[in-house]
Amino acid sequence: xxxxxxxxxxxxxxxxxxxxxxxxxxxxxxxxxxxxxxxxxxxxxxxxxxxxxxxxxxxxxxxxxxxxxxxxxxxxxxxxxxxxxxxxxxxxxxxxxxxxxxxxxxxxxxxxxxxxxxxxxxxxxxxxxxxxxxxxxxxxxxxxxxxxxxxxxxxxxxxxxxxxxxxxxxxxxxxxxxxxxxxxxxxxxxxxxxxxxxxxxxxxxxxxxxxxxxxxxxxxxxxxxxxxxxxxxxxxxxxxxxxxxxxxxxxxxxxxxxxxxxxxxxxxxxxxxxxxxxxxxxxxxxxxxxxxxxxxxxxxxxxxxxxxxxxxxxxxxxxxxxxxxxxxxxxxxxxxxxxxxxxx
Amino acid sequence: xxxxxxxxxxxxxxxxxxxxxxxxxxxxxxxxxxxxxxxxxxxxxxxxxxxxxxxxxxxxxxxxxxxxxxxxxxxxxxxxxxxxxxxxxxxxxxxxxxxxxxxxxxxxxxxxxxxxxxxxxxxxxxxxxxxxxxxxxxxxxxxxxxxxxxxxxxxxxxxxxxxxxxxxxxxxxxxxxxxxxxxxxxxxxxxxxxxxxxxxxxxxxxxxxxxxxxxxxxxxxxxxxxxxxxxxxxxxxxxxxxxxxxxxxxxxxxxxxxxxxxxxxxxxxxxxxxxxxxxxxxxxxxxxxxxxxxxxxxxxxxxxxxxxxxxxxxxxxxxxxxxxxxxxxxxxxxxxxxxxxxxx
Numbered sequence: 001x002x003x004x005x006x007x008x009x010x011x012x013x014x015x016x017x018x019x020x021x022x023x024x025x026x027x028x029x030x031x032x033x034x035x036x037x038x039x040x041x042x043x044x045x046x047x048x049x050x051x052x053x054x055x056x057x058x059x060x061x062x063x064x065x066x067x068x069x070x071x072x073x074x075x076x077x078x079x080x081x082x083x084x085x086x087x088x089x090x091x092x093x094x095x096x097x098x099x100x101x102x103x104x105x106x107x108x109x110x111x112x113x114x115x116x117x118x119x120x121x122x123x124x125x126x127x128x129x130x131x132x133x134x135x136x137x138x139x140x141x142x143x144x145x146x147x148x149x150x151x152x153x154x155x156x157x158x159x160x161x162x163x164x165x166x167x168x169x170x171x172x173x174x175x176x177x178x179x180x181x182x183x184x185x186x187x188x189x190x191x192x193x194x195x196x197x198x199x200x201x202x203x204x205x206x207x208x209x210x211x212x213x214x215x216x217x218x219x220x221x222x223x224x225x226x227x228x229x230x231x232x233x234x235x236x237x238x239x240x241x242x243x244x245x246x247x248x249x250x251x252x253x254x255x256x257x258x259x260x261x262x263x264x265x266x267x268x269x270x271x272x273x274x275x276x277x278x279x280x281x282x283x284x285x286x287x288x289x290x291x292x293x294x295x296x297x298x299x300x301x302x303x304x305x306x307x308x309x310x311x312x313x314x315x316x317x318x319x320x321x322x323x324x325x326x327x328x329x330x331x332x333x334x335x336x337x338x339x340x341x342x343x344x
Numbered sequence: 345x346x347x348x349x350x351x352x353x354x355x356x357x358x359x360x361x362x363x364x365x366x367x368x369x370x371x372x373x374x375x376x377x378x379x380x381x382x383x384x385x386x387x388x389x390x391x392x393x394x395x396x397x398x399x400x401x402x403x404x405x406x407x408x409x410x411x412x413x414x415x416x417x418x419x420x421x422x423x424x425x426x427x428x429x430x431x432x433x434x435x436x437x438x439x440x441x442x443x444x445x446x447x448x449x450x451x452x453x454x455x456x457x458x459x460x461x462x463x464x465x466x467x468x469x470x471x472x473x474x475x476x477x478x479x480x481x482x483x484x485x486x487x488x489x490x491x492x493x494x495x496x497x498x499x500x501x502x503x504x505x506x507x508x509x510x511x512x513x514x515x516x517x518x519x520x521x522x523x524x525x526x527x528x529x530x531x532x533x534x535x536x537x538x539x540x541x542x543x544x545x546x547x548x549x550x551x552x553x554x555x556x557x558x559x560x561x562x563x564x565x566x567x568x569x570x571x572x573x574x575x576x577x578x579x580x581x582x583x584x585x586x587x588x589x590x591x592x593x594x595x596x597x598x599x600x601x602x603x604x605x606x607x608x609x610x611x612x613x614x615x616x617x618x619x620x621x622x623x624x625x626x627x628x629x630x631x632x633x634x635x636x637x638x639x640x641x642x643x644x645x646x647x648x649x650x651x652x653x654x655x656x657x658x659x660x661x662x663x664x665x666x667x668x669x670x671x672x673x674x675x676x677x678x679x680x681x682x683x684x685x686x687x688x
Contacts, residue, residue, distance in 0.1 A: 257621065272612055275629075282627075283620060285620035290624060
């Protein structure tokens with residue numbers, strides 16, 4: 001790990017490291033072979049810009065999508081040669097921008113880089129008293145995504161039953177805790193006994209299903225004897241069919257992620273649509289880029305739950321910029337424990 | 345065909361015929377073997393009731409669902425021994441009800457019967473100047489269903505592209521004409537050259553796809569080069585996947601029927617859900633029993649299109665009560681031409 005000693009107004013760096021996308025997933029194993037690690041000279045700060053030294057960098061499942069040249073995708077792919085895209089937290093170390101002062105803590109899409117030059121677009125200031133691990137785990141993409149999908153699509157009502165897949169992931173854990181706080185019966189699907197135990201013992205879920213070892217259908221019947229009203233879909237895979245078959249009339253399904261399918265050669269078939277009619281289901285896909293303009297309202301909705309201590313999180317912190325390259329694999333192996341991020 | 349000479353206040357019938365469900369689909373071929381044709385004595389009209397002589401009876405694809413003992417279904421099944429369920433039009437021939445007079449034309453769920461006794465529940469009076477074939481083809485379930493699904497879920501906008509499957513069916517034909525009147529590009533999927541020609545030449549659809557002979561994907565690419573914004577699903581089957589793969593971002597899919605799956609032994613797989621996220625699709629199932637309380641508003645929406653001559657229909661009229669039993673098969677053979685009904 002690289003350590004920087006930064007004093008306000010002072011910057012000793014003359015060079016910095018950034019990681020550029022070199023090849024597409026599938027052309028080489030997910031990891032360093034897909035990237036170029038490059039040294040660059042420190043950018044010039046001109047009028048209206050400021051320089052950010054990044055301190056924390058978020059790793060997210062969406063990244064594999066950004067790396068793929070899929071024209072159908074909802075955000076443009078990262079071009080080959082570009083710095084890999086990511087959100088992060090940093091400190092302003094030089095500024096010729098009237099709204100950003102040296103020492104300000106900021107969040108934005110800085111990419112896999114130690115230094116980032118910005119004109120302020122898409123950059124938000126962060127209350128410096130907020131723990132940056134909490135900021136990335138709750139008040140960034142995971143919390144916004146959970147809040148948008150759960151309330152806008154899921155329409156949870158006290159007494160209903162919610163199932164969330166990828167429940168130990170950064171989004172799923174918040175979805176389940178919000179629903180639990182709202183009085184729903186909450187069942188999480190996760191991989192492995194440790195994650196399942198964490199969901200029930202630490203986060204207060206009513207039940208957890210280990211998709212690696214449980215009989216999914218039997219366990220769902222046991223934990224959701226009255227069927228499922230809201231399904232928050234983060235993974236796809238066999239659990240999708242099992243939950244779908246148990247949806248109650250007027251059930252809502254928020255489709256947020258399909259991690260099980262990102263790496264599949266053949267997309268797995270979805271469930272037959274007859275149930276959509278019989279149960280008058282609502283199924284809606286969403287991605288946060290469509291809703292980022294609502295971030296203030298979403299944070300307003302989310303913050304009281306956090307303040308009331310109803311949202312716990314855990315951060316899985318990797319060490320140093322270059323750890324990001326191998327870190328992406330943790331989403332697919334399921335070895336991540338909490339919100340994945342890199343501390344620079 | 346039986347002919348009745350009815351004079352107001354006079355009723356010469358002392359007996360009538362009704363058809364009762366005897367066995368479930370699958371236990372015998374769809375047709376007379378599933379039913380009992382019985383003669384009954386004319387019901388007594390007591391205080392608060394009135395007697396209806398049915399003149400037209402609607403046949404609908406939903407009927408196979410009503411005949412099946414599926415506890416998951418959105419309406420209770422017809423019990424064995426009960427008169428088969430259906431909606432129809434009739435004339436009041438005796439009344440001891442203050443709101444219904446002899447000679448009133450009424451619509452309601454009268455079932456497969458010549459005479460029906462009613463207390464007025466679920467019975468609506470019909471403007472006697474409306475052609476009963478038009479009433480059943482447009483202002484009854486087909487028009488209500490088309491209007492509800494198209495506007496509530498489909499949210500059509502001028503300039504968009506809509507695909508409707510089962511387009512020559514009673515609901516699909518209205519969906520397409522409404523969308524066409526609203527300025528959308530409208531493509532219908534139907535079985536056979538005659539139906540396709542009717543959609544384009546008579547109803548003014550922009551294009552039609554014959555699912556029996558066309559290369560579905562190639563034809564869709566040709567007719568909808570800019571993708572599909574609204575899909576109104578009446579059939580399921582292979583066309584579902586082809587349209588789903590061509591949905592545009594923020595597309596809407598109203599799931600109304602799955603006729604291709606009613607008779608399938610194994611439900612066919614649905615499309616993989618990845619596209620639901622990438623395109624942020626909305627998929628919603630609906631059935632009219634949930635929305636019948638909105639019938640007045642739906643008819644208010646629909647009526648101007650009819651008055652402007654923008655909604656054409658054709659009625660496929662079978663002859664006599666007992667023709668209903670074999671008539672159900674026409675939905676599956678695709679031999680029906682327009683809204684299927686029985687004239688008594």
